[in-house]
Amino acid sequence: MGKRPDTATRAGRLLALIPMLKKGETIALAELAAAVGCEPAQVAADLSTLSMCGVPPFTPYDMIDLVIDGDSVTVYAEAPGIDRPLRLTLGEARALGAALDAAGYDSDAPLREKLRETASGTVSLDELELTVRASAGPGGLAETYATLAAAADTHEKVHIHYFTGSTGNVSDRTVHPWALVNRLGVWYLVALCEAVHEERVFRLDRIFDARPTGELFEPPTLVPLDVTPDTDELPVAAVRFAAGAHLPEPQAWSGATFETEPDGTTLATVPYQTESWIARRVMAYLGAAEVIAPPDLRAAVRQAAIDALEQIQ
Amino acid sequence: MSDPVERMVNLALYLASTHAPKTAEDCRAAGLGYPEDQDDAAFIRMFERDKDALRAGGLIIEVVDTGESDAYRIDPDATYARPVDLTDAERSVLRAVATAFVEDPAFPFGDELRSAASKLGTSGSGGPLASADLGRTAPEGQGAHARALAEAVQTRKTLTFEYTNTANQTRVRSVDPYGVFFRDGSWYLVGRDRDVDEIRTYAITRVRDIDVNPSRPRTPDFERPADFDIRKVERLPFQYGDEPFTARVRFLPETAWRIDRLARGHGESQTLPDGSAVWTVEAHDAHRLASWIIDEGPGLYAVEPDPVIAELVAGLKRVAGSHG
Numbered sequence: 001m002g003k004r005p006d007t008a009t010r011a012g013r014l015l016a017l018i019p020m021l022k023k024g025e026t027i028a029l030a031e032l033a034a035a036v037g038c039e040p041a042q043v044a045a046d047l048s049t050l051s052m053c054g055v056p057p058f059t060p061y062d063m064i065d066l067v068i069d070g071d072s073v074t075v076y077a078e079a080p081g082i083d084r085p086l087r088l089t090l091g092e093a094r095a096l097g098a099a100l101d102a103a104g105y106d107s108d109a110p111l112r113e114k115l116r117e118t119a120s121g122t123v124s125l126d127e128l129e130l131t132v133r134a135s136a137g138p139g140g141l142a143e144t145y146a147t148l149a150a151a152a153d154t155h156e157k158v159h160i161h162y163f164t165g166s167t168g169n170v171s172d173r174t175v176h177p178w179a180l181v182n183r184l185g186v187w188y189l190v191a192l193c194e195a196v197h198e199e200r201v202f203r204l205d206r207i208f209d210a211r212p213t214g215e216l217f218e219p220p221t222l223v224p225l226d227v228t229p230d231t232d233e234l235p236v237a238a239v240r241f242a243a244g245a246h247l248p249e250p251q252a253w254s255g256a257t258f259e260t261e262p263d264g265t266t267l268a269t270v271p272y273q274t275e276s277w278i279a280r281r282v283m284a285y286l287g288a289a290e291v292i293a294p295p296d297l298r299a300a301v302r303q304a305a306i307d308a309l310e311q312i313q
Numbered sequence: 314m315s316d317p318v319e320r321m322v323n324l325a326l327y328l329a330s331t332h333a334p335k336t337a338e339d340c341r342a343a344g345l346g347y348p349e350d351q352d353d354a355a356f357i358r359m360f361e362r363d364k365d366a367l368r369a370g371g372l373i374i375e376v377v378d379t380g381e382s383d384a385y386r387i388d389p390d391a392t393y394a395r396p397v398d399l400t401d402a403e404r405s406v407l408r409a410v411a412t413a414f415v416e417d418p419a420f421p422f423g424d425e426l427r428s429a430a431s432k433l434g435t436s437g438s439g440g441p442l443a444s445a446d447l448g449r450t451a452p453e454g455q456g457a458h459a460r461a462l463a464e465a466v467q468t469r470k471t472l473t474f475e476y477t478n479t480a481n482q483t484r485v486r487s488v489d490p491y492g493v494f495f496r497d498g499s500w501y502l503v504g505r506d507r508d509v510d511e512i513r514t515y516a517i518t519r520v521r522d523i524d525v526n527p528s529r530p531r532t533p534d535f536e537r538p539a540d541f542d543i544r545k546v547e548r549l550p551f552q553y554g555d556e557p558f559t560a561r562v563r564f565l566p567e568t569a570w571r572i573d574r575l576a577r578g579h580g581e582s583q584t585l586p587d588g589s590a591v592w593t594v595e596a597h598d599a600h601r602l603a604s605w606i607i608d609e610g611p612g613l614y615a616v617e618p619d620p621v622i623a624e625l626v627a628g629l630k631r632v633a634g635s636h637g
Contacts, residue, residue, distance in 0.1 A: 008366035009424075011321040015370045016431050018322075035436040037415065037427035053322040055330050056343045081329030084393040085432040086371035090467065092429035095422030099410040102445075102495075111403050118394045118433065120373060131466050133494040133543045134420075139573035149409040150402040152441035163568060168611035170567050180409050182417075182445035184498035205574045225444045249449060249498070284608035286600065286628025290635045302636035305629045308607070312614065312625055 013038070014046050014053075015086065018079045021050075021066060026074045040071065047073050055080045087120040090128070097125070098134035102182065104141025111142075135185050138205040145180070147210040148189055152177040157194075157213040163206040166277035175202070176217040181227050184252075188227040192217070201227045231255030231271035237278055238292040241266040245288040253281070267292075279304040320346030321363050325372055329392075334377040334384030371432075394432060407433060408440030419448030421460035421500070449498025450518055458517045459493055459500040465525050466490045469533030471507070475521040488515070489535040492543035503546050505535075514546065549579055551605050554597030561616040562592045568612035575609055591616060599624045 013036050020032060029040040029047075036043065047068055054063035065077040088096065096115060097107075105112055107129040116125055151158045158177055163170050175191035178199075182188075187204040231254055241247055243264030248256070255271040272278040279301045282289045291298045323345040328335060337360050341347050347356055364374055364385070373391035377384045399407070411430040414420040430436040448455045465472050472490055477483040488504040491512070495501070500517040526534055551560075564572055566588030576582070580594030596602045603624035606615055615621045 007317045007321070008369060011318050011325075011366050012370035012428070014318060014322050015325060015367070015372070016428055020431075035431045037424065037431075037436075049316065049319055050322065052316070052319050053326060055323070055326050056345075058344060079326065081326040081331075081387075085434070086392055087373075087394045088429055088432060089369065089371045089425070091369075091422065091425040092371075092432065094463065094467075095425035096407075096429045098420070098422055098495075099414050099426055100406075102414070102447075103406060103410050105406075111399075111406065114397055114399065114403070115433075118397050120371060121391045122373065127467075130542050130544075131492040131537075132463055133492070133547065135495050139576060139578070140570075141574070145409075146402045146406050149405040149441045149443075152443075153401075153405040153408070153439075163571065163612075168568070177441075179442035179444070180413065181443070182413055182447060184449055185447060185495060206571075208570045223442055225442075280607060280610065283629065283632050284604045285632075286604055286607075286624065287631025287635060298636045302633050305632040305636070308611075309626065309629045309633065312622065312629070 010046070014050055015082065017043070017046060017050065018064070018082045019085045021064070021073075021075045021079060023075055023078045026072050028072050029068070030071065032073070044068055044073075050079075088115075088118050088123070089120060090123045093119040093123045093125060094128050094132055097128055098132055101134035102185065103145045103187070104138060105145075106142070109142055140208075141187070141204060144204050144207050144210050145187065147212065148177050148180060148204070148207075151210075151212050152180060155216050155219055157215045157217050158191075158210050159213055160202070160210045161208040162202055163208065165203070165206060166274045166280065170208075174213060175200070176219070178219055178223045179225055180204075181225050183227050190223060190225065190227065192220075199224065228254045229271075229273055234271035234273060235294070237270045237272055237294065237297050239268045239270050239278075239282060240290050240292050241268065241285070242288040245285060248281070272297075275300040276304070283308065315346030315348070317346075317363075321366055324363050325367050325370075325387075328367075328374060328385055329372070329387045329389075331386065334375070334379065334386040336379065336382050336384045338382070339384070397433065399433075399435075404435055405441055407435040409443040411435065412440055413443035413445035414447075417445040417447055417452070417456075419452035419456045419500075420445065421456045421463060423456075447495065447498065455500050455517055458520055458523060459495075461523055461525070462490055462500075462502050462517065462520075463493050466492055468525075468530070469535055469537065470530070471526045471534040472504070472523060473526075474523045476515055477519045477521070486515070488513075489537075491537050491541050492546065493517075494543050494547055496547060503543065544578070547577070549577065549594075549605070551596045551598045551602035552579070553601075557595050557597050558599075558618055560594055560596040560602055560618060560621055562594070562606060563614045563616050564590045564592065565612045571609075571612070596621070600628075603628055 016036055029043050033040040033043040047066060050064045051066055064079045066073050066075045100112055119125055157174055159174050161172055174194045177189055177191045179190040180187060181190055189202045189204060191200060193200040247258055247266060253270055256268050258266050258268045260266045275297055282291055282301050283305055291301050324340060327343055327345055341356055368374055373388040374385050375388045411426055415423045415427045473485055473487050475483055476486045487507040490502055490504040492503045493500060502515045502517055506513045569590035572582045572590055572592045580592055582590050582592045584590045599620040602621050606613055615625055
């Protein structure tokens with residue numbers, strides 16, 4: 001159960017509801033509740049309050065005329081005075097800007113330019129852009145995001161060009177985009193990959209050239225939104241970090257545990273999906289991390305380092 | 314006693330439905346719900362609070378000097394949004410980000426995002442499935458603190474808070490907040506530390522007991538430097554350190570497009586005739602750049618300067634040697 005809103009917050013919600021109440025329409029309470037972010041019972045209470053509101057001289061013709069019947073409301077007259085949506089407040093413009101930052105939309109993106117028109121003249125969008133930044137989105141992310149959001153919305157298959165970080169391979173795939181998931185600021189696509197006919201998770205910043213195919217797909221009833229692998233099923237490596245080495249964040253090495261030894265080194269147990277993934281992570285420590293076990297993985301790390309050296313030299 | 318919410322809505326409708334400016338006394342006498350037995354001072358306080366709440370909700374209330382007293386009316390052009398012509402894809406984007414972030418406690422502006430979506434007509438059921446989990450640690454605390462700090466940034470009020478640094482030392486800081494940003498699961502505050510007179514960055518997860526200067530809440534305490542831009546504060550992992558140098562990193566043809574993804578607005582890229590591309594970027598730490606190149610690989614290689622290549626070669630030799 002959410003906290004009880006203060007009077008001003010509730011008044012703001014009622015003002016937001018008013019432009020949605022169009023004369024002659026019957027609207028589901030659930031739809032209004034979703035629009036203003038509360039429970040249908042709260043919307044019913046808000047609408048009851050609105051039905052008591054109006055303008056002088058407060059005759060029946062001067063009131064907000066609506067009737068709640070079960071789980072819907074029927075509107076018999078436009079509200080006096082306020083019949084259009086209000087412009088965005090500073091807080092709303094800031095929220096929208098931050099959310100679009102996170103989806104890779106720079107301040108000069110066409111969508112943000114359009115939305116500038118909806119902000120109140122009292123809001124300095126330039127100042128907001130100079131002071132609040134939800135994420136430095138990877139370049140080109142917005143285009144990919146728009147394609148995938150639209151395709152997930154309309155259930156349209158998408159052809160993607162995908163860079164696999166662990167191997168460096170670039171592959172072409174047709175996917176059924178089910179959901180967009182942001183984890184720690186990184187966007188992932190949860191999708192069915194037609195090539196293997198299994199659910200797969202793709203990082204959006206590694207997708208290049210996403211294109212709708214024009215074909216539709218049937219979405220599953222239940223879509224898993226956890227983009228971290230089930231580490232219980234994975235092999236585990238033992239990795240020792242030198243004393244003073246900057247340890248990876250546990251969430252970045254999903255499922256890893258770390259224990260500092262008396263000599264200052266840290267011993268980690270690290271579940272891993274592929275040898276190439278963990279080899280690259282260990283190599284990036286440039287000698288400050290060492291795989292202790294299993295032996296096959298030690299050999300794989302050594303070979304990966306030798307290969308990388310040959311490419312440099 | 315009338316319902317205060319009912320009174321505020323009545324006031325909004327009254328001011329919105331009339332062209333003639335209305336004085337406080339007009340509003341009091343209009344039967345909007347102000348108590349009849351209220352003394353003048355109490356009425357004015359209540360009336361001012363109501364106007365503030367309506368302004369916070371988005372009504373632009375003009376003040377008109379009638380000669381005898383102030384009068385008020387809604388500025389319709391400034392208050393009402395013109396319809397915005399969104400494409401279907403843009404609607405899907407707005408629905409996706411709203412669906413993802415309004416329920417994420419680490420996103421500081423969830424309530425406002427919901428009401429923004431409502432005003433844009435992109436709320437309600439439907440839209441793409443999306444979710445977010447921004448916070449690496451303590452998402453509720455991060456979201457609440459980031460919001461409070463963002464408010465102080467906008468109002469330009471000086472903050473004091475307890476800060477525990479990476480060496481686990483805690484002390485009270487007095488900071489003029491200039492901006493907030495999010496990176497890799499954490500929110501950060503950037504501001505001038507008044508004690509040392511330097512611009513510093515603070516991890517919000519390490520901030521406790523925030524106090525905003527309560528005196529003269531509508532009057533800013535400081536001026537933000539005219540050239541401050543939060544977008545310039547964010548750096549890549551190898552851009553921390555004292556001595557800047559220019560680095561060049563080559564991307565193979567099949568992954569040259571990744572420069573745009575990885576650069577995050579830093580540096581310049583040049584495509585070569587063979588389809589590969591060279592990214593020229595400022596760096597400050599050869600070791601961390603070498604580490605970053607491996608971590609983001611394969612498919613990218615250091616071209617210069619020599620110390621970065623030397624770090625790579627020495628580091629990879631250490632890796633090969635220790636795993637022998």
